[in-house]
Each structure stands twice: as C-alpha cells, then as structure tokens.
Amino acid sequence: EAQVTQNPRYLxxxxxxxxxxxxxxxMNHEYMSWYRQDPGLGLRQIxxxxxxxxxxxxxxxxxxxxSRKEKRxxxxxxxxxxxxxxxxxxxxxxxxxxxxxxxGSGTRLTVV
Amino acid sequence: GExxxxxxxxxxxxxxxxxVIKCTYSDSASNYFPWYKQELGKRPxxxxxxxxxxxxxxxxxxAVTLNKTAKHFSLHxxxxxxxxxxxYFCAASPPxxxxxxxxxxxxxxxxxxx
Numbered sequence: 001e002a003q004v005t006q007n008p009r010y011l012x013x014x015x016x017x018x019x020x021x022x023x024x025x026x027m028n029h030e031y032m033s034w035y036r037q038d039p040g041l042g043l044r045q046i047x048x049x050x051x052x053x054x055x056x057x058x059x060x061x062x063x064x065x066x067s068r069k070e071k072r073x074x075x076x077x078x079x080x081x082x083x084x085x086x087x088x089x090x091x092x093x094x095x096x097x098x099x100x101x102x103x104g105s106g107t108r109l110t111v112v
Numbered sequence: 113g114e115x116x117x118x119x120x121x122x123x124x125x126x127x128x129x130x131x132v133i134k135c136t137y138s139d140s141a142s143n144y145f146p147w148y149k150q151e152l153g154k155r156p157x158x159x160x161x162x163x164x165x166x167x168x169x170x171x172x173x174x175a176v177t178l179n180k181t182a183k184h185f186s187l188h189x190x191x192x193x194x195x196x197x198x199x200y201f202c203a204a205s206p207p208x209x210x211x212x213x214x215x216x217x218x219x220x221x222x223x224x225x226x
Contacts, residue, residue, distance in 0.1 A: 033214075035216075042118075042217060100161055
C-alpha cells in the first residue's frame with residue numbers, strides 16, 4: 001500500500017531534550033516536506049526536500065533541522081525543543097508531475 | 113512568497129444545500145491549486161485539484177473553478193451530506209522547478225446539519 005509513515009503518533013517531551021520524528025514513504029517520491037498545523041494558522045511549511053541531499057527552508061524553519069540521506073526518509077529533528085513547538089506535525093510527499101501531496105498520519109508533539 | 117487567503121473560516125449548511133469556499137492567491141507564477149479535506153483527527157486528503165491551464169474541473173458533487181486573471185479559485189460542493197463535514201484547505205503551488213511548495217489557506221470548517 002502506497003503510504004507515508006510517521007513515527008511516533010504522539011510524543012510528550014521536556015524542554016531541551018533532543019528528539020527526532022521519522023518520516024518514510026514507499027512511493028519513490030522525489031519531493032518530501034514537513035508541515036506544522038496549529039489552530040487558526042492552518043498548515044505551515046517547515047522544510048522541504050526536492051531530492052536526496054537537497055533540502056530548503058519553508059516558512060517556519062527556526063528550531064528545526066532535516067536531512068535527506070535516502071530518497072524514502074526525511075526525518076525532522078528538534079535539537080532543543082521549546083513549548084512553542086507544541087503542535088501537530090505532518091510529513092508529506094509527492095512525485096514528479098504532482099498528483100498532489102500524500103500526507104502521513106501526523107505526530108502530535110507536546111513540549112512541557 | 114505566496115500568500116493564500118481562504119474564506120469563510122466557518123460554514124454551516126443544511127443537508128442538501130450547496131457549499132462554496134473561496135481562495136485568493138498572490139503569486140501569479142502559481143499554476144497548481146489542490147484542495148484538501150481533513151476530517152477530525154485525520155490527515156489532510158486530496159479531494160480535487162486544478163492546473164492553471166484549466167478553468168473548471170468536476171468530480172461528482174465537487175467542482176473547482178479558477179480565475180487566473182483575478183487570482184482566485186473556489187470549491188463548490190453540491191447536495192451536501194453529513195459526511196462532508198470537515199475542514200477544507202485550499203493551496204497554491206509554483207511550477208515544479210521552483211520548489212513544488214504548497215502554500216495553504218487558513219482552512220474552512222464546514223458543518224452540514226441534517
């Protein structure tokens with residue numbers, strides 16, 4: 001089944017403790033992206049990647065890192081999480097020709 | 113960069129009536145406009161999209177129209193049903209080579225009353 005898999009689905013952590021949210025897609029998509037969703041603010045792009053070793057900042061990249069060492073994986077790294085990064089995070093992917101994004105199931109992160 | 117505005121933020125309709133959601137975009141280079149539906153606690157899912165070389169597209173009870181000159185596009189849902197209740201997002205994207213970045217509108221919460 002074609003899908004984007006995110007882990008974990010839920011995460012509660014403390015301020016300053018490094019964490020990684022994993023994202024993997026099995027559709028051989030070139031493009032992958034991370035979004036955060038906050039009430040009243042819609043979906044805002046954090047980082048995106050056009051292909052392996054090619055990444056760029058989105059609209060809200062501060063406090064986040066990404067890497068794209070393999071085509072299928074695009075982890076999101078929070079080196080020192082803060083409470084304002086409490087949010088619902090979505091990973092998404094799409095292929096050339098753009099049939100639209102396929103989203104992962106989301107990761108609800110709480111930083112206390 | 114691109115800015116997408118979406119209206120209304122909430123929409124309540126009676127079952128069987130039509131619902132219309134409107135979006136405007138700022139970047140004239142944008143050429144791909146998808147619409148996503150997000151049910152409570154679920155991921156956004158693509159329901160329909162339109163490219164800038166097309167003015168209108170239909171899929172059963174859903175249609176999307178695009179006015180490139182005015183830089184606005186709309187989602188029309190006819191004969192609404194309770195299962196249409198969800199948050200709907202419009203989005204705009206530049207040509208692939210410019211990054212395939214989707215900029216989303218703020219969302220419209222649609223409630224279909226039985």
